[in-house]
Amino acid sequence: MSDLPEKQVKRLRSLIQEAETNLAAAKELLISIIGEDDTIINTNTEEVAGKVIEGVFDGQSMVGPDGKNYPVPANYASKSKLIEGDILKLTIADDGGFIYKQIGPVARRQIIGTLMQHDGAYYVEANGREYRVLLASVTYFKARVGDQVSIVVPEDNREAVWAAVEAGL
Numbered sequence: 001m002s003d004l005p006e007k008q009v010k011r012l013r014s015l016i017q018e019a020e021t022n023l024a025a026a027k028e029l030l031i032s033i034i035g036e037d038d039t040i041i042n043t044n045t046e047e048v049a050g051k052v053i054e055g056v057f058d059g060q061s062m063v064g065p066d067g068k069n070y071p072v073p074a075n076y077a078s079k080s081k082l083i084e085g086d087i088l089k090l091t092i093a094d095d096g097g098f099i100y101k102q103i104g105p106v107a108r109r110q111i112i113g114t115l116m117q118h119d120g121a122y123y124v125e126a127n128g129r130e131y132r133v134l135l136a137s138v139t140y141f142k143a144r145v146g147d148q149v150s151i152v153v154p155e156d157n158r159e160a161v162w163a164a165v166e167a168g169l
Contacts, residue, residue, distance in 0.1 A: 059162025107155035131163035
């Protein structure tokens with residue numbers, strides 16, 4: 001991999017992120033057509049038997065108490081407007097399905113910024129800072145580079161890297 005030019009590596013990362021977003025959207029569409037299915041990642045079920053892990057959302061994943069990262073579907077993170085520091089509960093069902101639930105939202109504040117894209121990722125520039133945002137949020141709001149968007153960031157964390165898109169303006 002070290003022989004690939006940096007531009008190709010960035011493009012591959014972008015393609016992988018896009019594929020993950022498309023897969024999450026396809027799962028959500030399938031659920032809306034056929035209903036809940038135990039083999040599909042489920043974000044709405046209240047009680048399911050299985051292993052329960054609580055962790056902190058880092059902008060893309062849930063970090064468990066052991067430091068292990070658990071993938072959070074981009075469509076769920078986007079729809080739920082998860083931000084860094086939110087506490088999540090992950091139930092790993094007996095059949096292997098992952099079920100997430102937000103159980104501890106952190107205090108939030110909204111700010112307005114401009115959508116930007118570089119290095120294969122989307123950012124919102126607001127108040128002299130750049131916050132990374134999920135591709136799923138950008139596509140959901142049909143936002144384009146240069147658009148003004150409202151984002152949600154942790155109220156007391158000035159070091160946040162990620163933000164959640166609240167709305168396109």
